[in-house]
Amino acid sequence: MLKSQDVSSAAAGMVADLRLRYVREPAFLLLLTAVATVCFAAVSGLSGHYHRHQKSLGAYWFKRGEVGLKQQRYEQAVSEFQLALQYAPANYAYQFHLAEALVGQHRLDEASTYLLSLWERQPENGHVNLELARIAVRQGDSRQAQRYYHNAIYATWPTGQEAARRRTRLELIGYLLKRNLMAEARSELIALEANLGDDPPVRAEVGSLFMQAGDYTDALAAFRASLRSLSSNSSAWAGAGRAALQLGRYRQAQHYLHVAVRSGSKDPDTTSQLEIAEWAGRLDPFQPRISDEQRSRMVMEAFQIAGARLEACAGSADGMPAALAQPNAAWTAMKRELTKRRLIRDADLAETVMDLIFQIQRLSAPCAAPGAADKALLLIGRMHESG
Amino acid sequence: MDPAADETAGRETPAPGTESQSSRRTPILGEESFFLILSVFIGIFAALAVVCFRFAIDWSRFALLGSGVPSTARMLLSPALAGLAIAILVIHIFPKARGSGVNQTKAALYIYNGNIPLRTAIGKFITSAVAIGSGHSLGPEDPSLQIGASLASELGRRGRLSRDRMRLIAPVGAAAGLAAAFNAPISAVLFVIEEVIGRWTAGILGSVVLGAVSSVVVMRWFLGSEPLFRIPLVQLERPSELLAYCVLGVVGGLFSAGFAGAMGWLRGWCAGLPAWTRYIQPAAAGLLIGFIAVLGAPQVMGAGYEYIDQAMHGRFTWQFLAILAVAKIIATTLSSSTRTPGGMFAPTLFIGAMLGAATGGAERALLPHLVISPGTYALVGMGVLFAGFLRAPMTSVFMALEVSGNYAIIVPVIVANTVAYVIARALQPTPIFDVLTRQDGIELPSMEEQREEDTPRVEDAMRPAGDRALEGDEMLGQVWQRTKGELPDIVLVRLKPAGWQVIQKKELQRLMQDGRGNRRLSSLVSGESVPFLYPDQPLDTYLRYAHHWKLLPVVNRADFRKLEGVISQSDVLEAYRSFGESSE
Numbered sequence: 001m002l003k004s005q006d007v008s009s010a011a012a013g014m015v016a017d018l019r020l021r022y023v024r025e026p027a028f029l030l031l032l033t034a035v036a037t038v039c040f041a042a043v044s045g046l047s048g049h050y051h052r053h054q055k056s057l058g059a060y061w062f063k064r065g066e067v068g069l070k071q072q073r074y075e076q077a078v079s080e081f082q083l084a085l086q087y088a089p090a091n092y093a094y095q096f097h098l099a100e101a102l103v104g105q106h107r108l109d110e111a112s113t114y115l116l117s118l119w120e121r122q123p124e125n126g127h128v129n130l131e132l133a134r135i136a137v138r139q140g141d142s143r144q145a146q147r148y149y150h151n152a153i154y155a156t157w158p159t160g161q162e163a164a165r166r167r168t169r170l171e172l173i174g175y176l177l178k179r180n181l182m183a184e185a186r187s188e189l190i191a192l193e194a195n196l197g198d199d200p201p202v203r204a205e206v207g208s209l210f211m212q213a214g215d216y217t218d219a220l221a222a223f224r225a226s227l228r229s230l231s232s233n234s235s236a237w238a239g240a241g242r243a244a245l246q247l248g249r250y251r252q253a254q255h256y257l258h259v260a261v262r263s264g265s266k267d268p269d270t271t272s273q274l275e276i277a278e279w280a281g282r283l284d285p286f287q288p289r290i291s292d293e294q295r296s297r298m299v300m301e302a303f304q305i306a307g308a309r310l311e312a313c314a315g316s317a318d319g320m321p322a323a324l325a326q327p328n329a330a331w332t333a334m335k336r337e338l339t340k341r342r343l344i345r346d347a348d349l350a351e352t353v354m355d356l357i358f359q360i361q362r363l364s365a366p367c368a369a370p371g372a373a374d375k376a377l378l379l380i381g382r383m384h385e386s387g
Numbered sequence: 388m389d390p391a392a393d394e395t396a397g398r399e400t401p402a403p404g405t406e407s408q409s410s411r412r413t414p415i416l417g418e419e420s421f422f423l424i425l426s427v428f429i430g431i432f433a434a435l436a437v438v439c440f441r442f443a444i445d446w447s448r449f450a451l452l453g454s455g456v457p458s459t460a461r462m463l464l465s466p467a468l469a470g471l472a473i474a475i476l477v478i479h480i481f482p483k484a485r486g487s488g489v490n491q492t493k494a495a496l497y498i499y500n501g502n503i504p505l506r507t508a509i510g511k512f513i514t515s516a517v518a519i520g521s522g523h524s525l526g527p528e529d530p531s532l533q534i535g536a537s538l539a540s541e542l543g544r545r546g547r548l549s550r551d552r553m554r555l556i557a558p559v560g561a562a563a564g565l566a567a568a569f570n571a572p573i574s575a576v577l578f579v580i581e582e583v584i585g586r587w588t589a590g591i592l593g594s595v596v597l598g599a600v601s602s603v604v605v606m607r608w609f610l611g612s613e614p615l616f617r618i619p620l621v622q623l624e625r626p627s628e629l630l631a632y633c634v635l636g637v638v639g640g641l642f643s644a645g646f647a648g649a650m651g652w653l654r655g656w657c658a659g660l661p662a663w664t665r666y667i668q669p670a671a672a673g674l675l676i677g678f679i680a681v682l683g684a685p686q687v688m689g690a691g692y693e694y695i696d697q698a699m700h701g702r703f704t705w706q707f708l709a710i711l712a713v714a715k716i717i718a719t720t721l722s723s724s725t726r727t728p729g730g731m732f733a734p735t736l737f738i739g740a741m742l743g744a745a746t747g748g749a750e751r752a753l754l755p756h757l758v759i760s761p762g763t764y765a766l767v768g769m770g771v772l773f774a775g776f777l778r779a780p781m782t783s784v785f786m787a788l789e790v791s792g793n794y795a796i797i798v799p800v801i802v803a804n805t806v807a808y809v810i811a812r813a814l815q816p817t818p819i820f821d822v823l824t825r826q827d828g829i830e831l832p833s834m835e836e837q838r839e840e841d842t843p844r845v846e847d848a849m850r851p852a853g854d855r856a857l858e859g860d861e862m863l864g865q866v867w868q869r870t871k872g873e874l875p876d877i878v879l880v881r882l883k884p885a886g887w888q889v890i891q892k893k894e895l896q897r898l899m900q901d902g903r904g905n906r907r908l909s910s911l912v913s914g915e916s917v918p919f920l921y922p923d924q925p926l927d928t929y930l931r932y933a934h935h936w937k938l939l940p941v942v943n944r945a946d947f948r949k950l951e952g953v954i955s956q957s958d959v960l961e962a963y964r965s966f967g968e969s970s971e
Contacts, residue, residue: 025421028546032428036435040605043435047609050442057454083455086693089613109762110700113617 058088065097074104092118099131108135126155130168137175145175146184166192166202170209177212185213193222200230207239211246219243223256234265242273248383250281272372279376285350286384296343299350303338305373306357307331313367321367327360354384419590422552426559426594429542430601433535433563437527437602438609440512440534440568444527447520448689462522462680462688466673469521473514473727474666481510485726488533490824492561493583493831501540501553508537514728518669522688524676524718526733528568532579535564535602555591558583562595563602569732570606570615572599574786581779582820585834614790616696619762621793629802631757635746635764636771636803640810642742643775646716647815651822653724658826668725676718686711687718690733695740699765705748712741731819735776736769743768766791767803774804775811778818783808845929846922848962849941849952852879856940856950857908859883863895864904872896877938877955879917880908885948887919887940888912922951929959 061084068077081098088094095114102111112135118128133148149172157164169192176185189210196202207222223240226233241256257274260267281287283305285298310328314320320328334353343350358381361374370378451465477485484507495503515530539560543553558579566575576592576599584591657668679687686694698708719734747764750757766787773783787800817825821833854870856879866874874895880888890912898904898911918932919940932939933956943949 024547029424032425032542036428036431039432039435043438043609046439046442050445054445057449061455079456082693087454090611107701110697110702113619113700116620117617 054087058084058091058094060084061087062091062094062097065101069097069101069104072104074101077101078105078107092121096127096131103131103135108138111135123151124155126152126157126164126168129155130171133172142179142181146172149175162195162197166195170205173209173213177209182213185209186215186218189213189215189218193218198229200226200233200236203229204233204236204239207236207243211239211243216243216246220247232263234260234263235267237263238265238267238270238273241270241277245273245277245280245379248280248284250277250284250287253277254281275372276376276379279373280379283373283376284380285354286380292344293340295350296340299343299353300338300340302357302377303331303335303353305377306360307335309360309364309368309370309374313364316367318367321363323363324360324367327356327363330356331360354381357381358384418549418552421546422548422556422590422594423597425542425546425548425556426597427601429535429539429556429560430563430598431605432538432542433531433560433598434567434602434605436508436512436534436538437531437564437567438606440516440527440531441610443512443516444520447516451521452688457522457685459681462685463674463677466522466676466688467670468673469517470523470669470671470673470725470727471667473518474669476510476514477726477728478665481506481514483507484510484514484728486728486823487529487723487730488536489529489582490820490827490829490831491533492536492557493820494824494829495536495540495557496554496583497831498829500550501543501555501557503533503537503540503557505537505541508534511537511728515730518722518727518729519689521673522676522680523669523673523722523727523729524687524689524715524734525722525727525729525731526690526736527730528565528732529730530728531564531568532561532730533564535560535562535567539563539598555584555594558591559594559598563598566599567602567606570603570612571786571789572596572603573789574782575599577785578779578782581781582777582834585832614792615692616699616790618766618791618793619699619760621763621766621791621796622760625757628757629799631747631750631754632764632767632799632803633806634750635743635767636806637810638746639739639742639768639771639803639807640775640814642712642716642738643772643807643811644814646720646738646776647811647819647822649716649720650723650819651826653720654726654823655826657724657726669722669727672721672725672727675721679714679718684711684714687715691715691737692733695737695765695769698740698744699762701762703744705745705752705761708741708745708748712738712745715741731777735772739769739772740765741768743771763796763799766796767799770800771803771807775807776819778808778811778820780804780808843926843962843966844922845920845924845926845941845954846951847966848926848929848958849922849954850958852940852950852953855879855938855953856881859888859909859912860907862904863898863906863908863911866908867895867899867904879938879940879953880912881950882909882912887917888914889917889936889938919947920954926959926962929954933959
């Protein structure tokens, strides 16, 4: 009897142990998996509702911020964009607009951190790179500015990619010119010109930028290309005239500037440039294919203009500057013996006289405003010295 | 008993499913593997709860403060009315939901065998969400920690874990909850090990890490992986800037001590008020916080992470940042001292960030060449307060590192945190968590005190061997003649090539009388070898052998044949007696 009880209790123990080993634990883990799945699904539903609500609140405050930004009420816009971001912290557009509003408020460091976090997410985004470049410009960081401008030029733009890239490059060129980085500006202009479409005003604008960068040959080419497509553009004619003048092509310059004036250019500078071009053509003794007679006549006339310049300085309120005393004495000494014949006989004399004239013109700039003839002589001097 | 002390002192009965013997479980997985799998589930459930908790806080804020900038009336009334409702809830329905949650989790570990009722988690969830959403100066991290611990405890009970495992399961849940709330698994793991468990073992670390990682993964699934704040560019160009960070450490240490002192005093004072005032204490705190907000510092309401972000990016002047730091200290002291449910982590980070940015800004104004980026000071300042106020120095360093994701910050953080920690410890010797538990009438082990505890070691009790150690190849007769029979009651005999045996004096005497004086000692001893100790081992190591061996050799670790001394039961007792006297 006792023996059978022992057997049955041992069997019960074994069953309990087997249940523990093979049933309870796996069942518990299965149950946990099931509960976790159900809870996950429930929280997903809740999360969907929560995120929709957050999204709608974000959109509401973003719209208000956009209105503020358009009206340049930056402080309000910043506050509203920040609220929008509270509800959608990862939203790209919200962060970008907040950064723009912060730039408007001159909070550049803060704007920069927002933009940098956007940049990390999309380094190829043109808008972000352009804004970062503008901030770097305002912070005086030329290296970063150029880096972000270049990023923006080669970045992707959602719409109007080519136009956006062109605008960005033009902005970069403007910046480089302002910083007096002429070589870099010229490189950018050449790259820009290569990708330029047949857009006469843009070509004319490029011509002006080449002029600012001191690249008159390319400037003239750009103006001429613009004129080929649109010959009625008086500013392009004027630009071409200026470029030709700087290149010493006085006849060409006179032609372009004449056309500019005729075609209704109201710019007084065009007229004065035309006058300078005419004087330069009349006074430049270094022009090719002119006779000795003509050259000596030009030197003599320039010499007289320099004398008049000295007289004007002597008669000015402040009197003749001390720096002009020696050139004045040299001019007076030379006047006595300078003749056309001597100039024809002695080729070096013309050179010496012209050097004196250029010196007088340069040094007399502070005592009296130069006239068109004086400006023409200054231009000739500059061109002669630069070879 | 003080009803307020129920917060941590409530005696929780062990759940029926809890096994008292670890040997009861003999499952197919093995308890350790089962515990690790359970840790993953704990992480998942804790994260789901924390995600819902975040939703609840936001919905509560929309309902109470609105979705935009709150009006004056809302700023004044919301925290006050919410405080009233919370007081009723915690007094009548969820008495254990009061306070931050860190100490309650520690109490579960050390007092209640890991049991935290699920009701506590529910209460904490509801009351903290309303409190934080209404603008009380509290954060969601510590409640998340307790919610995670409570869920873990529930799973442990259902899984019929052994008592030892049950004790460890609450910290696993705590780490999971904290990791999800803070989106920083490393800091969460370190905080729980540094402040809750207080020790490192591979078993604990594995479970805690699994829980924290699975929790963060689930949390990011729902809430994304965006950091809590955008990190400014961190740079330390000149080593001399470390001086500026030292100044931040000093300021942080002083403020930490002041903050802890104020909280300790006001909480004690509030606890001493008549019992009926507990209905209105959170409301009064809410009203005062509303006043602070209306007076020009609405940033102090709620957790304030968005303002930490702004402080890091130069949004405020350093003077205003200093005002915000002080205002937040006042607001947090009010909320916490009235035992409004909610955490102290976020306010601590807020105060640290404001203080750091203010100090950096002021230093830059005074010494522009020294301070490069004041935003970085906000980041370092968070770590400084964490080290000085919460007294978690290691977590504070890793938190700054984890949040910034930039290794360049490590040196300034270590420098500033160390300075702050040392100053705060000198001015406020008892850490804030210990002050709070002692006010509740509970004596939980202080992790800082444990870390700093001077443990007596074997070398403190051992004494020179003298005649207590004899060489085994010496003849008994020679020994007897040399010592004139004046030997201690028990002696050790060194055997060759290694090992020790023990023999009693009366046994040696009997052997002499039996005429065995011409025998080597090594041939006269027999039985088990005597275990030996090293001088640097804790003194209580001796107690493992005390029942069997009355005298033990202490040997050199580099050369275990070299005897450094011997140690006996009386030596140990004497050492403990003098250690106790010096401690007093």
